[in-house]
Amino acid sequence: MxxxxxxxxxxxxxxxxxxxxxxxxxxxxxxxxxxxxxxxxxxxxxxxxxxxxxxxxxxxxxxxxxxxxxxxxxxxxxxxxxxxxxxxxxxxxxxxxxxxxxxxxxxxxxxxxxxxxxxxxxxxxxxVAATGMDVYDPTELDEYCYTRYDNVITSMEFERLICAGGATEGHFVRPSDHEVPQRIAFIQCVGSRNNAGDKGNAYCSNICCMNTVKDTLLLRDHYPDCECTVFYMDIRSFGKGFEDLYMRSREEGVKYIRGIPGEIREDPATKNLTLTAENTLTGEVVEEEFDLVVLSVGVIPRHDSPTIKKLLTLSTTGDGFYMEAHPKLKPVDTPTRGVYICGCAESPKDVKDSVTQASAAAARAIALLNAGEVKAEAITAAIDPAACTGCGLCAKVCPFNAIEVDKERKTAWVIGAMCMGCGNCGATCNQDAVTMGHFTDAQYYAQMDALIDETAADKIFTFACNWCSYAGADNAGISRLPYPPTARLVRTMCSARVTEDFVLYAFMKGSPIVLVSGCHFADCHYIDANRQTVKRVYRLWDKLEKLGIRPERLQLEWVSAAEGRKFAQVMHAVEELRQQVTAEEIEHTVKVLTEEWEKKLAREAKRKKKAETDESRDEVHVS
Amino acid sequence: MSPETKFTCLRCGHEYVEEYAPDDDVERACPKCRSNSVRPEKVKKKADAAEEK
Structure with a gap:
């Protein structure tokens, strides 16, 4: 500092x-x-x-x-x-x-x-967002009696007690009587690795095991007479030198019991605490008395991380930590170009890993700044100002805030450096004013025309997103996992690129079933664009039902790049659904949607004519 | 807390109840077959109401 x-x-x-x-x-x-x-x-x-x-x-x-x-x-x-x-x-x-x-x-x-x-x-x-983390508050875990008993403290409070610059200037005393505790219990995974119930977090906080090992060694060093017992689920001591440290702690006489206490009782007279736990290695129930209990609390995202997320247009994983652009290839980049993350803002990690990641983020930032210029994505959106009415819907759904709208001039435009080409705006625009470079509507319709031929009734028409679902299909292929040969895939950059018209067109051409697939919520490569996919599919289900078409014929699935097996399973399940669709149903669908499509074309022609008339009127006015 | 809504799985037909608000950032899956094609009843109701109008 x-x-x-x-x-x-x-x-x-x-x-x-x-x-x-x-x-x-x-x-x-x-x-x-x-x-x-x-x-x-x-x-x-x-x-x-x-x-x-x-x-x-x-x-x-x-x-x-x-x-x-x-x-x-x-x-x-x-x-x-x-x-x-x-x-x-x-x-x-x-x-x-x-x-x-x-x-x-x-x-x-x-x-x-x-x-x-x-x-x-x-x-x-x-x-570079290096906003750090907060520690878990164990108040909600009533079984540890953190709020009831003075001598139950958190690992953070332990740090302040044992630190030379801490509240007691390094004199380690217990809160109830300011005496040096002789028997100290550490309970691991408090607020971490809890998959059951709504308390705590499902993820491992990464640092708590080694922090406890370090604390036990510190205690044994400063107070050789004190007895330390660690109640744990698993000791995760991976990392350079960490296993040695753990073994040293055991050799120093620290007792490790594999089992988390289910009950803590306090003796009102002595304020000592009795812990009851099952040793899962021996099957025995252990009951021991301690002077002090330290809850090894986990790590949580900072309380203000949603604010930073909004300011920097970041996305978060399900546990609330900021999501990287790619877990292996871009671990410090974010989906928003020019914004990097490091340390516990990205996930719980120790000092060494934080420093490593911070150095990586700094290097990535320097590389970008030194280049002096950035290359824009080839697949970006372009807005036709003549067709745009300036309604602002595209700007509202853009996950990168890459669209600016001028309400007075009734137009919008795309900032090329910010657009990442998800195509969400293109799917949202009611005026067909957005063109996606290399993934135009005309190209999709041509693909659909090519794939949905006279044998359409035997095909599963699938829209698969480039990053996950399409890669999932690839994974199924290279893993030699068989899936129905009736599957026909059209690649979109994001599932949010799939317009309502694409789905209706596929049905109109005779598809018995349409599958829209994309990344899992936590994996969306365009921050949160696939949430728009869900909204669009909900609307389509309603629309299909209104038109007398079974909504079951439109399926939605999230498949990640690693889920080749899931992709194959989904395709088998959808194939079963396809076989249930009758020829009469398809005939009815084609008839109804063809009428709808003609109405739509008539509306568009009328709108274009009106726009042309307005334009020529403006020209006359100007001349 | 979001109100509870009935969901119908459009793959297996299983019906279940879950908390739901339109802006929930939750990836949903049918508890029976794990399909993501789960339709909230609320949206269905809205569509029906619009149709009645």
Whole structure:
């Protein structure tokens, strides 16, 4: 932090937050709100005289509430810049009658009660999101009695207790009587790896096992007489040197019991805690008394990560961490070009992995900035200004905010550098004003005409997204997994490119069944474009039902690139459905939809004629 | 909390109840056959109402 603060080419905004992000790769405009400190940071020398006279004491957030701080305080000992902040919610006020003591004692006259938040505008080429993580709050897990018993603490509180700069200056004591605990239990996976119920998280938090191993060694080193017992599900000690550390902990006498306690009871007199657990290796029920219980809590995404997600147009995985553009090939890139992620913003990880990923993100950013220019995707959208009515629907559904709309001029346009070519706008536009480069409507209709011939009734017509479903079909092929030869696939960049008209056209041409398939929600390569696919399919089911066509004939499936087996299973299931579709049904569908299609063509012709008339009227007016 | 809605699987016909709001960011699958072709009743009702009008 010190190095960052001193670096001539790094501008550090501490105690600030990002308020707004506009623009695109190479041209981001960022508004940063520098929050008022009420202390001029350039003058403050951290002499601490102000804090000494401050009469207000509030719980210290950095020390997990185990000690107090003053209303004027240094957020944490190593804070950069080393400047005090006034917590205005706790401060008694500027009125000298009320207080004003800090201002009186400050020789350097740093205190400025009238300081206001400041908005700083920056122009940057790339953005790296390294927003870190929060720790899981075990309050909801009632079985661990965190809120009931004083001597049940979290691993974060343990850190503050054992740290030399912590609440007790490194003197490890238990909260109830401030005595040094002799028997300490660690319970692993608190809030992690919980697939049952609605409490905790399903994922492994990655760092807790090794953190506990480290804590047990620290305790054995500082307090050789203390006995440590670790209750665990599995000890995950992968990583360089980690297994050695784990074995050292065992050799030091730390007891490891494979089983998570189901019950904690407190002795009201001694405040000692009795844990009951089943040792799943021996099948025995273990009941032991401890002086202190440490809950090894997991890691969760930061509470404000949804705000950053919205500001930077990022996507998140099901667990709330930011999603990378590709898990193997682009692990620090995001779907939004020019925005990178690293550290626990991406997933729970330790310091070493965070540093590695941060270095990777910095290298990716440097490579992009040094190139000086970016190559736009070849498959981008283009809007025909003559056909566009400026309704703004395309802009509303664009996951990359790549479309700008001028309501007055009734037109919209695509920012080429931001468009990633999902085609969602093309599928949404009611005016046929959007053309997708290399994936035009005309090309799709031509493909459909070629695939749906006189034997259409024997075919499963499938739209498969480029990144997942199509690759899933490929995976089924290379894995030699047989699926019905009746399958006919049309590749789209995203399932959101599939318009309602494409599906209706396929039915009109005699398809007994149409399958729309795309990426799983967490895998969508266009942030959240496939959510529009769902909405479109819902609308289509309604429409088909209204037209007397069984909605079951339109199927929707999410298949990932690795799910070749699922792809084959889906195709077998859909083939069964296809065989249930009768020739009469197909005949009825073709008749109904042909009528609908003719009506649609008539409407379009009328609209085009009107547009041409308006245009020629404008020309006459201009001349 | 989102209201509970009846879902119908358009592959196996299984009906089940689940919390649902139109803007839910949830990937749904039939609990019986794991198909993603699950249709919420709410949307069906809306379509019916529109048809009646």
């Amino acid at each position: 010190m190095d960052v603060g001193r670096h001539p080419r790094i501008e550090l905004f501490a105690y600030s937050e990002v308020a707004e992000v506009d623009g695109y790769v190479g041209n981001f405009k960022v508004k940063v709100r520098k929050k008022a400190r009420y202390v001029r940071e350039e003058d403050c020398s951290s002499c601490a005289e102000c804090a000494e006279v401050c009469p207000v004491a509030v719980p210290d957030e950095f020390q997990m509430g185990l000690s107090s701080r003053k209303a004027i305080y240094l957020p944490f000992p190593q804070a950069v810049p080393a400047s005090y902040i006034i917590d205005m919610e706790a401060c008694l006020g500027t009125n000298p009658i009320a207080c004003g003591k800090c201002e009186e004692v400050c020789e350097k006259v740093c205190i400025d009660y009238d300081m206001k938040d400041e908005i700083v505008e920056l122009e940057v080429g790339v953005i």
